[in-house]
Amino acid sequence: MNETSNGYCALILHTHLPYVHHPDYEHFLEEEWLFEALAETYLPLLARFIELRDASIPFRISMSLTPPLLFMWKTASLRSKFATYLKNRESLARQVEKDPERFFHSEESDADSQIRKRCIEHYVERYRRLQALWKSIDGDLLSSFRQLQDDGNLEILASAATHGFLPLFQRKEAIAAQIRLGVELTEKCFGRRPRGFWLPECAWHEKLGAPLRAAGIEWLVLDHHGIVGADPRPKHDHYRPAEIAEGLFAFGRDPRCSEQVWSSKVGYPGDPAYRELYRDIGYDADYRAIRPYLNPDGIRRNVGLKFQRITADVELHEKKNYDPEAAEIRTRAHAANFLDSRRDQIADLRRTLDTRPVLTAPYDTELFGHWWYEGPSFLEQLFRQHQLRGDAAGFEFATPSEILDHRGPRSRVFAHPSTWGRNGYSEVWANEKNAWMWPHLFEMQKRMCQRAEEFSQRNPTWMERRFLNQMVRELLLAESSDWPFIVTMETSAHYAERRFRDHVHRFFALEDAFDGALFSEAELHSVELHDAVFPDLDFRIYAGA
């Protein structure tokens, strides 16, 4: 890190999906959340990162990879299903290239037709490359990202075991378990003790400080108001890390960095040249043509080939054809604009602050590629252009750990309870729609602690341990913040509700076995197969935190 730099920008990507694993089914709709993210975000990002590395262009990014995602990445059956998914998409792209009239009926001008042709070629090439990349890494994304970490570009941070919304938890043991299991898994997978921790939903409460420090965590990210609302307000606002518990530092999200990239209205992703998310050949194509590429149920759904651009604020059917080359050119302009904006922002701050400011820019990783198709290209451009600018860039990209290592002024404050959800607090995860979920979690957490305490006093048998460990898995999976979130958003509420109920049901069915209820080993085995997270956990983690 350059000590003479005017200031720093810490780019942080939070990577998470809920654990969705249905080995009973060849096709399961919600498993496609993972496949879409793999095809649109994780693999394209990996490809860009590898290109940057191979061109010796440094890219300092901090990245959380949550345990549910890591477990899905490691699951052989999901990898195999994804390989089929990717093959299916490549085959669809080739078929569209071979026989476009079967898929598109509208009459077009020559110019439009040429643009569409380029777009088709783009998809054929894209899926060919994705397949090649997938094969070259043998489907092992974890090792690939670990390699990027070991090369010195990525800093991997930990997150909670199943992305639990920690401030609302009932038991401190349950909070500590989420944190410890998450940290330990990250260390196991990436061979390093993580220094940073991504708080699920950026949700902070002061009771999280002690367990985070106990797990060796040094820094985390809070939303802007978590820092500027701190008591006392930090001298440098959110432009320097603030110490929010003994040895624990918080970096506050910078609203300007966020808006430029996040906002679909005023941010880059809303540019007319970029790909339109809500048009998809799965819905637009002639049914007979697209049918072989849909799941066996034959229901139309997104298949990832989209041929329209955002165009303007017009109806979906009025969208114009997407030109990947034109979009790629826009990413260069947007990357330049982002760099200019940060340079100017940091220069302004440098004039008023007595220290080098830090701009913390956290985003959901899935924004890059899945929500904003050109996002991975934007990120690549960001680092390429930054290197080309040299000292003229006016600031440096750095990870929070590097910034902490480089001593600077710090304030000791009590951070404001906050999240990065709607209106900045907990209303998304605790409201009239999902309130019924919380008492179940409170009771499960209490019972888990009681059982763990009880069995820690004696040496449980192998079978008892299996039951207790599986109870922990069911509790962890029920605790995922995704379920109340999805229920609130009403996107796949039916599925989220079912999943939550399943985990509650299984938890108590397993617990009832200790009181003599009938629960066969086969049933236990079946539950272990389905809810297969943390295979080597030890239930005693819930005994007296």
Added chain:
Amino acid sequence: MSSDPHDAPSCVAIVSAEVAPWFSSGRLGESTQTLPKRLARHQIRSFTVAPFLQCHGEYAAEFETVCEEVSINFAGERQVFSILRALNPEDDTQVFFIRAPEFLEAGDDPYGQDRGDSGLGNLRWLFFAVAFRPALRALELSPGLLFLQDWPTALIAVLDRTDHHFDDDAHACAVIFSVHDPRQQGWHNPTDWREAKLREDLLADDLLYEGEDLNLLKGGLLFSDLVLFGPDTSLKSLFSPQSEYGLSSMYESRSEHLRAIPGSSGTPQDKIALKDAIDLALRLRSQRSREDLLLRRLDLEPSEAFLAPQRGVPEYYPIDALFLRVVDPRRLAVFWEVQGEAGRQVLDSLSADEVYGSRWELRLEALESGSRWTVTVRGLTKNWFVEVDPGRQYRAELWMSYGSSDDERALRMATSNLVSTPPDLIARSS
């Protein structure tokens, strides 16, 4: 329903530290070499997997590399091995060798100078076991049964039922663990286990621990579907309290899974022929799958296995509790349950009319200001959201009122925890 996939193994993987003619330190190498032929007599196809050891170097010309680079995570790091292939001169079946010079080829004696000592003689077998499943996947082989030969391969059974437990290929695969001569089994130092970063929870007395040592043999005995004992072994004596193997408690609990080959000194009922042993292992393995299927059929249609209507979430819990949570500076969430002993007693003491006519109230108190107010809540609900002020501490109580207006009585059903609302940032900044 389709036929049971365990009726016959699609293919058997024989796994051994030794395969003649390339390496044999006793009878094990020869036994492994002839096993494919014996299986073939029962129309069972097989292949063999073994470690490439230093002693194999002199036969280098006979081996063909079939996988250049397979990577695994071992000892907390990415390790790479290759896979070589040779043909068994007995019957031309394939023999695959896992080659990882750093772990498998070091040292003259594959078992170490003193069997079971800490060091490479031990770490080598841990590595081989960890590499085994990834090797099969790299070769795109998915055998229906593993035939593990003696303690150096025992850990493979353990890993198949633990780390790979959730993987389709391992779950469907039966395991026979064959013990040739337990006297050759040593006790290992668990330091290597920890160095290899294998699961700590298996180091328990009823699992792989023996006193303070690691006993790999126990892993094979415990985790395989069937254990076959060789001619030098008497099952009864092996499992007797007088033996040195610490297995006495296992005989009863695992008797269904223990058998001896003909010619051994076991009791007649223990003995079993090769083909019958395979059938038994497959049957024991498939029992689980059948139970799974039966369970699902009883419970739900397969297509609804996951999205079944209402999976029995408890309607209430036998507790009396009131929980307060802060939603934002101006809003609290309140959750309650009054089905505990005290709550039930109160409700049971009332007449049906009194219960029907009862009113439920949340009484809230702001601690510093002392202000109190009451919110009437609807019957049957178990949560409520209340508006409050920022920067205050709150506590709540749940009350039930009953009786006529002349004679109204009220009972406190539960008291909450204390919460603090954060200050309102907008108010503060203005």
